[in-house]
Amino acid sequence: MKERNHLDAHGKFIRPITRRDFLKGTAFTIAGLSLGVDIFGCGNRPPEYTPSIRENALANKSTVVLIRSDEVLDESHVPNQSVIDNMVNRAVTSLAGEKDPVAAWKSFIRPSDTVGVKISENATHLEIVKTVVRNLQSIGVADQRIVVWDRKYAGVGYAGIEDRSQSFGYRNNISKIITDHCTALITIPRTKVHWLAGITGGVKSWLGSVTGINTKDRDVTFVIHGDSCAEVCSINAIPVIRDKCRLVVVDALRPLFHGGPQIDPKFLWDYRGLLMSTDPVAVDTVCLNILQEKRNEFKGREWFINPPAKHIFVADKKYGLGNSDLDKIELQEYTI
Amino acid sequence: MQNRLKVWSKRNTFLFFLILCIISIACIIGIKKILTPMRTIDLLTCNKSLEKWTDTDHLEHYVGNELVEYINGGAELYFAYGFKQAYVKEYRNDSGRNIIVEVYEMDKSENAYGVYSFDTDGEHLDIGFEATYAYGLLKFWKDRFFVRIISESEDETTRNAILFYGKQIADKIHKRGVKPGILSYVPTGRPSVKDLRYFHTNACLSNFYYLSDDNILGLNKDTEAVTYEYMVDNQLLRVVLIQYSLSEYAKKFYQTFIKSYFFDKSIQDSDLHGTAGYIERVEEGKYTGIRISARFLIIVFEAENRESCEDVLNLQAIQL
Secondary structure, eight states, X not given: OOOOOSBOTTSOBSSOOBHHHHHHXXXXXXXXXXXXXXXXXXXXXXXXXXXXXXXXXXXXXXXEEEEEOTTSBOTTOOBXXXXXXXXXXHHHHHHHTOSSHHHHHHTTOOTTXXXXXXXXXXXXXXXXXXXXXXXXXXXXXXXXXXXXXXXXXXXXXXXXXXXXXXXXXXXXXXXXXXXXXXXXXXXXXXXXXXXXXXXXXXXXXXXXXXXXXXXXXXXXXXXXXXXXXXGGHHXXXXXXXXXXXXXXXEEEEEEEEEEETSOOGGGBOOOOEEEXXXXXXXXXXXXXXXXXXXXXXXXXXXXXXXXOOHHHHXXXXXXXXXXXXXXXXXXXXXXX | OHXXXXXXXXXHHHHHHHHHHHHHHHHHHHHHHHHSOXXXXXXXXXXXXXXXXXXXXXXXXXXXXXXXXXXXTTHHHHHTTTEEEEEEEEEEETTSOEEEEEEEEESSHHHHHHHHHTOOOSEEESSSSEEEEETTEEEEEETTEEEEEEESSOOHHHHHHHHHHXXXXXXXXOOOOOOOGGGGGSOTTSTTEEEEEEEOSHHHHHHHSOOBSSOTTOOOXXXXXXXXXEEETTEEEEXXXXXXXXXXXXXXXXXXXXXXXXXXXXXXXXXXXXXXXXXXXOGGGOEEEEEEETTEEEEEEEESSHHHHHHHHHHHHTTO
């Protein structure tokens, strides 16, 4: 069987990546080869506001901590705050390798930091956000230096978790919360299967921090919707986002394993999990596997996530944002 | 006697004209009702109220691209089916439970069916043209409207309320609508046909069965397409049937598909220009086949052997 070249002399594709490439496991090698193709679509922008390839890509294994608890949701699927507190404490101490939660949080966030806590509107369970904000306060981050937001809706301090009625505006199409105000970022997405991007998690969550996009990708700053949103990870590759993000906390209490983002209750699943990592790509890779296994179990046969979550692999192979290879991920699992 | 007859005749004439007037007025009202374009918002006006459930006065309206404000990342599904506008309304009961009613108006009834066809698993109810209910979510379509009524949690009271509001809306839609014509070419009478989906764009196909990052089948809003699973001899095959507006497009994308998908095979000119079709063994030992018939393309995936692939291609081809 002869294998034709994928790229021409100018580094451009001479044929599309197909389902067969995914089955053969060559699709992401091809994606990695496309580094020279200019698809940023950002025009003349300061480098810190322009997606770029990380030069010092991760050489070591990435750690992802997964905590599960049967007690975290009640019969009505409402989270138990004290169980969430314990789950977050266990996750952060395991990730930091510290016994004391305060010391663990301090290994990621300085008391002098101004922290942006990016959530997913109408999706992230706010009980997790409350625990994170209280922990930030416990290490000395002032209440007024914590901003909780998604898209143009923001709130300041603990009260701002519920009341996100403020707007900070945008600089170079990126939220000023990131460019002007915060020195550190934490993202708390809720993982789900997504009809256009494969899945949602730590990488895709930053989409809610920029403006100047539209679904047709016409006259936009960030070209991210084509090719199953493969380039949505370019938002994460913007230096002011990539370099400020210290922690990814994924809400997997009740993921949606089909048909997202619109909720269909028959595909909601009480997984009762929470994941934490400093590597958004690694944590998404773990989520991808969790969701894929659930789908297979639901149908009693392979039920692929369609379209494939290409952005996770492009984030790794093209932008060097983290590890998408399970062999390069150390998964620490705990049940409490 | 003659006077009596005259009076009787006058009375009858009067009654005749009175009845005629009543019938005419009724007809005018009826015709006016039919001719007056139905406003989508009127579907959300409930004539009857439901005990313990109140209208929260929360009403949202999204026109065209504004839908991204409501379903961030998910509006594209509706755009792929000729989305026009949507209304979202909320009801609440005295226990604090909510019901969200979403009415989506598409450009034509075929597209309302298309959105509905995305997932039809659940209990099928007699609401609208077709309806599905499962775990607190009612979905139905009728005419050019696709309706979703959802509650965060499900119990009998909530279920009854969801069905009540669903029936009220469905009853207000006077036309039934029509299903897409391409469905008549699918062997739907067979129990082996499952998960039938109607679509136009590559993004939708990628959601049912990922094929390629490029639009190698030339799908767009003018192409009519369906995909379904076909169970034969314990094999679950995937069939894609596409109807192009011109036979030239079918020829063009027949060739594009063969060249793009079987890039590593020895493809002869006769494979590209013949009408016999093309079947090839691909990854995991599965067979993929394609056939052209006038304006139609038929593609079969996941066959365990060449014979099954050919049989299903034939089965679909004779329906055209």
